[in-house]
Amino acid sequence: MDSATATALALEAGFRVIALSFDYGQRHRRELEAAERLAGHFALSEHLRVSVNLAAWGGSSLTDTTQPLPTDGVQPDVIPSTYVPGRNTVFIALALSLAEARGAQRIVLGVNAIDYSGYPDCRPDYLDAFQHLADLASRAGREGRAPRLWAPLLAMDKLTIVREALRLGVPIADTWSCYAGEAEPCGVCDSCRIRDRALQEAGLRP
Numbered sequence: 001m002d003s004a005t006a007t008a009l010a011l012e013a014g015f016r017v018i019a020l021s022f023d024y025g026q027r028h029r030r031e032l033e034a035a036e037r038l039a040g041h042f043a044l045s046e047h048l049r050v051s052v053n054l055a056a057w058g059g060s061s062l063t064d065t066t067q068p069l070p071t072d073g074v075q076p077d078v079i080p081s082t083y084v085p086g087r088n089t090v091f092i093a094l095a096l097s098l099a100e101a102r103g104a105q106r107i108v109l110g111v112n113a114i115d116y117s118g119y120p121d122c123r124p125d126y127l128d129a130f131q132h133l134a135d136l137a138s139r140a141g142r143e144g145r146a147p148r149l150w151a152p153l154l155a156m157d158k159l160t161i162v163r164e165a166l167r168l169g170v171p172i173a174d175t176w177s178c179y180a181g182e183a184e185p186c187g188v189c190d191s192c193r194i195r196d197r198a199l200q201e202a203g204l205r206p
Contacts (some may be wrong), residue, residue: 002110025055088121158198
């Protein structure tokens with residue numbers, strides 16, 4: 001839902017969007033199917049899918065099925081087991097490569113206030129540092145035209161994101177948030193519970 005809403009905001013801003021999805025060995029591979037549907041809904045010019053197997057060394061309950069998924073909600077000052085070591089650093093680096101190759105102006109990220117309360121690679125200081133790296137690490141950056149990292153949801157909670165999704169016509173039913181990777185959302189993992197609470201508060205679910 002976050003990435004779909006960020007996509008809709010980029011389209012609203014007048015950008016041509018190239019979607020980039022990652023198969024990183026996540027247990028919730030259903031999100032890749034959802035990404036295909038959403039790319040079709042938005043009639044995106046391209047949707048690229050890259051495989052990078054972060055599950056090869058585990059370290060997260062999203063890539064190691066022997067680890068239980070957290071169900072206790074976001075805890076202050078606690079990095080949850082769903083944090084995947086290096087994931088956003090790898091993803092943004094690959095997005096930077098694509099953006100520079102295609103002459104893109106921005107790298108649009110779906111990170112938000114709920115994510116950065118727990119994940120170190122979703123926080124504003126991390127994004128600022130990566131922008132500095134992008135400016136130094138690319139030819140475009142050395143020439144003063146590096147793509148800008150844009151996280152339009154950064155200060156939004158999940159309810160605000162749902163409201164933005166509704167305003168923008170995002171097909172929320174086609175998005176996927178559950179971590180469990182089953183045919184239907186589990187309803188008990190942290191991601192499901194955060195999503196369901198926001199949908200209820202928005203009046204979309206009893």
